[in-house]
Amino acid sequence: MASIKDVASRAGVSTATVSRALNNHPAVAPDTRTRVLEAADTLGYHPNGVARSLRTNRTRTLGLVISDVLNPFFTELARAVEDEARALGYSVIIGNADEQPDLQDHHIRTLVGRRIDGLLVSPADGEAPVLRETARAGRTPMVFVDRSIPGLDVPVVRTDGTGAVRDLVDHLHRIGHRRLAVIGGPAATTTGAERVDAFRHALARYGLPLPDEYIGHGDFQVGSGRRITEGFLDLEQPPQAVFAADNLMALGAMDAIRERGLRVPQDIALAAFDDIPWFLHTAPPLTAIAQPTGDLGRAAVRALVDRIEGRPARSVTLTATLVVRRSCGATERSSR
Amino acid sequence: MASIKDVASRAGVSTATVSRALNNHPAVAPDTRTRVLEAADTLGYHPNGVARSLRTNRTRTLGLVISDVLNPFFTELARAVEDEARALGYSVIIGNADEQPDLQDHHIRTLVGRRIDGLLVSPADGEAPVLRETARAGRTPMVFVDRSIPGLDVPVVRTDGTGAVRDLVDHLHRIGHRRLAVIGGPAATTTGAERVDAFRHALARYGLPLPDEYIGHGDFQVGSGRRITEGFLDLEQPPQAVFAADNLMALGAMDAIRERGLRVPQDIALAAFDDIPWFLHTAPPLTAIAQPTGDLGRAAVRALVDRIEGRPARSVTLTATLVVRRSCGATERSSR
DNA sequence: TTGCCGCCTGCAATCGTTTCCATGCAAGGG
DNA sequence: CCCTTGCATGGAAACGATTGCAGGCGGCAA
Incomplete structure (x- = not known):
């Protein structure tokens, strides 16, 4: 060459x-x-990026480590990250951690070895020594997105859903539902815990309890949503509404409900955290709490690039909003 | 450091x-x-990959340029590619071309500038001078996946769907459908044309015509599926069955059908090319032609790595299979 | 004519590895 | 005892760019 x-x-x-x-x-x-x-x-010359990187000590590459590429939320996030990064002159290497801390650590190690300029992580649940060490050493600028790890001094770009969860509970209560259940995420992920807590607090405003048998502990995958929902339906008093803390678990719930010959929303109401395009096409269209996923990704990239280029990077919190469709029952106004 | x-x-x-x-x-x-x-x-030393790459002239990185990350087919493909690449000791940089040839060219240029060891491309429709030139120069090993560009001497790893399309037509015919329509992809993509041709030939075996008004020209996105289906439904004699050449267009078709108050499969049958997990959860579950997406991605990586490491790389053709669900009507055997 | 200044350009060091080649040393055989 | 052999190590040259520093050269003013 x-x-x-x-x-x-x-x-x-x-x-x-x-x-x-x-x-x-x-x-x-x-x-x-x-x-x-x-x-x-005439020579068809293209500068050798590797040599340039060695000399300038910059690769103009960002690393993005996410927990599940197949989850539409993360796909959309990745897409936004790539778009914004490209606009700022960076490439992105994506690592899929598949919710496994050691795979996550593997990716972080190789990315740091490639001398990426900065690292965007949506940390998985569990022990992650390489992640901790990388964060502590502070040689590679890092920003958490969506989730975080308490105790590490790393800026976080995330969505606050408490307001939207409150709106959802208002919505369900207005329709007449009183027995509300929740399918939470892995306890150790910040998002998992937060969403359940927000739900509990929103219920408390109406004096409604959230009994233990109405709390499911899922893993953000379809299968757990299905299993937990079956558990709910087997109770003597099944809930009137189920709130799934992510989109895949909501799908699992839907399957379980349909398999029992029950209908949404007539027999049981269903809502999800994380809105995705597919929810428009399910039957019925699903009421969901929508994160501004694109904004989230772009804000994360900007925060990271700020750190990289020596500017102070601040944590960012965006707010989620309730999107009412038809899966919780009739409301006063028809909505789509 | x-x-x-x-x-x-x-x-x-x-x-x-x-x-x-x-x-x-x-x-x-x-x-x-x-x-x-x-x-x-004790020094916490990690070898500098950049320096190593400069010296060895290998980055142990592959480039993957796909046309639409948000399309579940490509997400799954990307995931399989990443998995296999990691197993072989490579990282992957993903570029999203969004079906735009110039964006595709942009990605190829920066990837080649980064001296990736090899390039996996699912070429978009249209003029792509950088792609052509890169392929012709032959300095960067390249493999096409899913789609190809005629006239370029680049191995292709793809799926042959003709058998499955024939099975689908058999299935539709057995149920009693005679007026069958197809929503094709962009004419210039090889996959787009192939699927329509296969459909036409399969119909010919039953002496069925494929009139022009039953052929839609879509762009592999939801919107075009919806528009084209509306056109079908507006015909004096609407088709009894619609076959969409990709998953997103099938979704659009479904929406259009539902909006007219029609039911699948009672009023009209629907089937899609590309099976995705979501099709299990739609109402009704969609009959689809499933590509072995994971195998496709892994085979593509192996072919590319073969070229990289000096072994001859051969084109690979896998075969797609029909997955019968409930969206085309009752068959003799119940199926799920 | 001389000196100075500013614009262009080239020299050479440098980034962190890998790897060819040479070298020192110990052991073993003749 | 000397020579050969082989093993373990070090010196130094790459890889291909960027960049500080110096210098050449032309023009302009004194």
Whole structure:
């Protein structure tokens, strides 16, 4: 592959001049510049990013480690991250941790080895020594997105759903539902715990209890949503409404309900955290709490790039909103 | 960040020895090796991948350029690619082309600039000079996945759906459907054209025509599926069954059907190319042609790595299978 | 004519590895 | 005892870019 030397000798100048010409350095004569550009063009020269990175100590690459690429929420997040990063001149390497802390650690290790300029992590549940060590060492700028790990001094870009959960409970209560159940996420993920807590508090405002048998502990996957919902339906007094703390578990719940021959919303109401395009196409369309996923990803990238380029990076909290569709029953106004 | 020199001086050896010790070179004395490893450990040394790449001329990184990350088919493909690549010791940089040839070219350019070891592309429709040039130059090993561009000498890993399409038509015919319509993909993508052709030929076996008004030209997105289906339903003689050439367009079709107050499959049958987990959860569950997506991704990676490591890479064609669910009507055997 | 200044350009060091080649040393055979 | 052999190690040259520093050269003013 043609190198800067080839271009230099073809243009009859030194490599230094070629470098300057290609990087728009002001101190290079116009005709020299055109000669260099011509030479580069005819040779089909593309600068070697690896050599450049070695010299400049910057790779213009970000790492993104997420817990489940197949979850539409994270796909959308990844897409937004990539878009914003590209706009700022960065590439993104995505690592899929599959909710396994050791796989997550593996990705972090290789990304740091590749000398990415910064790291975006949505930390998985569990022990993650490499993650902790990387965060503590502080050599690689890092930002958490969606989830966080308490006790680490890392900025977090996340969504606050308490208001939306309150709206959801208002909505359910207005329709007449009193026995409300929740399918939570893994206890150790911050998002998992937060959503259940918000739900409990929202219920308390109406003096409604949240008994233990109405709390399911899921793992953010379809299967757990299904199992837990079956448990709910087997109770002597099944809940009138189920709130799933993520989209996949809501799908599982829907399957379980349908398999019993029950209907949503006539027999049981269903709502989910995380709105995704597919919820428009289910039967019935699902009421959900929508995170501003795109904004979340973009804000995370900006925060990270701020850190990378020496500006202070601040944590960001966006707010989720309730999107009412038809899966909880009739409301006064028809809505789509 | 600690470099190999730091390790060398702390262990009292030369950098050459450190390098050898860390790379398991046989010619290094056991106690020297342990001294080096200790030194590396206490210094928290991680080899600089950039420098290594510069020297070895290998980045152990693959590029994957796909047309739409939000399409579950490609997400699953990307996931399989990443898994297999990791197993073989490679990282993956994903570029999302969003069906735009110039964005695709942009990604290819930056990936080649980063000196990825190989490139996996699912080419978008349209003019792509950088792609063509990269393929022709042959400096970066390349493999097409799912789609291809005729006239370029690049191995292709794809799925053949003709058999499955024939099965689908058999299935529809047996149920009694005679007026069958198809929503095709962009004409210039190979997959788009192939699926329509396969459908036409399968119909011909029953002496059924495929009139022009029963052929829609979509773009693999939800909106076009909806629009085209509305057109079908507006015909004097609407089709009895619609076959969508990808999953998103099938969703759009479903919406359009539902909005007219029609039911699947009682009023109209629906089937899709590309099976995705969500189709289990729609109402009714959708009959679809399933590609072995995971195998496709893994085979593509293996073919690419073969080229990278100097082995001949061959094109691979896998076969798709029909998954009968309930969206085309009752069959003799109940199926789920 | 001389001196100074400013614009361009080139030299050469540097980034952190890998790897070819040479070298020192110990052991073993003639 | 000397020579050969082989093993373990070190020196130093790459890889391809960027960049501080110095220097050449032309023009302009004194």
